Amino acid sequence: MLPNVSEYYKPATMQEALRLLRRRGVPTVPLAGGTHLLTRRDPGVQALVDLSGLGLNYIRQGADNLEIGAMTTLQSLATSPVLTDVAGGLLATAAHCTATRTIRNMATIGGSVVSSGPATDIVVALLVLDASIRTATGKRFRLHDYLQNGRLQRQRHVFVEVQVPLTTVTWRSAFCRVARLPSDEAIVNVAVALRYENGLCQDVHLAAGGVGTVPVRLPVAEGLLLGTPLTQADIERAISLQQNTVEPLSDIHGSAEYRRAMLAVLLRRAVQQCVDGRQG
Ligand SMILES: Cc1cc2nc3c(=O)[nH]c(=O)nc-3n(C[C@H](O)[C@H](O)[C@H](O)COP(=O)(O)OP(=O)(O)OC[C@H]3O[C@@H](n4cnc5c(N)ncnc54)[C@H](O)[C@@H]3O)c2cc1C
Structure with missing residues (x-):
């Protein structure tokens, strides 16, 4: 658990979430499924901004990309009918291989990317589909570049969506x-x-x-x-x-x-x- 957290917010708009996360003097971090964050015991974190009220739980097909909201859980990926046909079900398989169902019900795709360890299953699968991640301020990074670039990671972007190009979904x-x-x-x-x-x-x-x-x-x-x-x-x-x-x-x-x-x-x-x- 996080020993020094004294504030919890669940904003209804991204504007409010960003305002809370950018405050000076109160170290504040986004909360997704909490499966990584709450096991870190980081004494530096004082406030949490829960992203679950922002409508970021979806899997849909856009014009050029398959779009997955950052708060979509790994269990939703594992069982999504949309993902059955995406690259032979690769994302669903990788999600299904992650941890136990209890963890998958909480862990999100956004939290998985940001807290990626050496062998985070869904991240390995997203890499071969050449996925990108989109931030709340409209920036877009290739997942590969984000993982390789410590400076980008330290900028603490809030991610809203993972995008998988439709070109790879038939492979x-x-x-x-x-x-x-x-x-x-x-x-x-x-x-x-x-x-x-x-x-x-x-x-x-x-x-x-x-x-x-x-x-x-x-x-x-x-x-x-x-x-x-x-x-x-x-x-x-x-x-x-x-x-x-x-x-x-x-x-x-x-x-x-x-x-x-x-x-x-x-x-x-x-x-x-x-x-x-x-x-x-
Ligand atoms: C018991 C256990 C077993 C596990 N087994 C596996 C396994 O077999 N395979 C595997 O790949 N992984 C495994 N994991 C790791 C697990 O997948 C991660 O803990 C999980 O994916 C993190 O997602 P979350 O939504 O819970 O993130 P959180 O814990 O909520 O957040 C993680 C980090 O990301 C930040 N964050 C979250 N969402 C966003 C966002 N949208 N934008 C910006 N920052 C954000 C948070 O501030 C925090 O720093 C396991 C974890 C546990 C606890």
Whole structure:
């Protein structure tokens, strides 16, 4: 719990939320599902602004993007009929793999992005769909850039929406993870989204968690798979060269060597799943 919180607000407009969050002298943070925030025990936080009254819980199709409100829970993503057809259900699968239903009922997509750990499942999936995040003041960042840019993170934007370009929603996909127990946080996880036409891999996005401080794209393997027929040899070459470029940390959940080995296992499995389901 947060030991020094003495103020709680649930504004009905974003204007009011921003006013509260920008006050000087009272350290104030947004509250989404609270599953990360309330376990941090941060003594510096004095006030909470609950975002649940702002109408940010939705999943809808816009002109160019699939639009997901920042307060949409992971359980809503896991069961959404809209997401069943998005990249073969990738977002629904990644959401379903996260924690337990009790946690998924509270945890939101916005909170997951802002508090992303090394292997946050939904963030790994969003990376391969080339998602962007939109702020309350109308700014838009590619999720990949946000995760890699500490300065952007320190600016403490309030996010209102995650956007997934409609160009990637028709791609094939797979999501694989390894954890001590299925409901535990992943030690390593991998997402693949690719487009296979005319006997060749026309587009491919790969991402992994648990091999760095935040989830990352895997550009070496992407470059090596692009334009190939995705034979076993193509896949093995891409995996072995990518494997040597990551610098995982060792911790009580797994050594760097274990994580590197699991990256290869999961990538092989995920790409193969896409290949087995391919048409064209
Ligand atoms: C027991 C347990 C098991 C878990 N297992 C997994 C797992 O298997 N896989 C996995 O990926 N994750 C797992 N998690 C992590 C979980 O997914 C995150 O705690 C959750 O996604 C955070 O979302 P939230 O809505 O609860 O965020 P909150 O806790 O409300 O907020 C998190 C941070 O984001 C900020 N914030 C929230 N919303 C916004 C916004 N719209 N704009 C700007 N800032 C915002 C808050 O101020 C805070 O700093 C687990 C967590 C727990 C407690």
